[in-house]
Amino acid sequence: MSVLQIVAEPVFRAGVLLSAVTAFVYCVAVVTVAASSVLFRTPQRRRDARATLRILMRRRGGR
Numbered sequence: 001m002s003v004l005q006i007v008a009e010p011v012f013r014a015g016v017l018l019s020a021v022t023a024f025v026y027c028v029a030v031v032t033v034a035a036s037s038v039l040f041r042t043p044q045r046r047r048d049a050r051a052t053l054r055i056l057m058r059r060r061g062g063r
Helices: 003-039 043-057
Strands: none
Touching: 003 043
């Protein structure tokens, strides 16, 4: 095993783990906001939750 492999492997694993955790947290945030947009009692809060969901789900690119 080369020195590069010994050094790169833990960094690669940490990067993969960080990416997975970030994706999971983002999914939880989107699901929470989506549920809030349906379950809040007041119309203003539902509108705010829908606006936040639109921001979270908008696609980058094209413009």
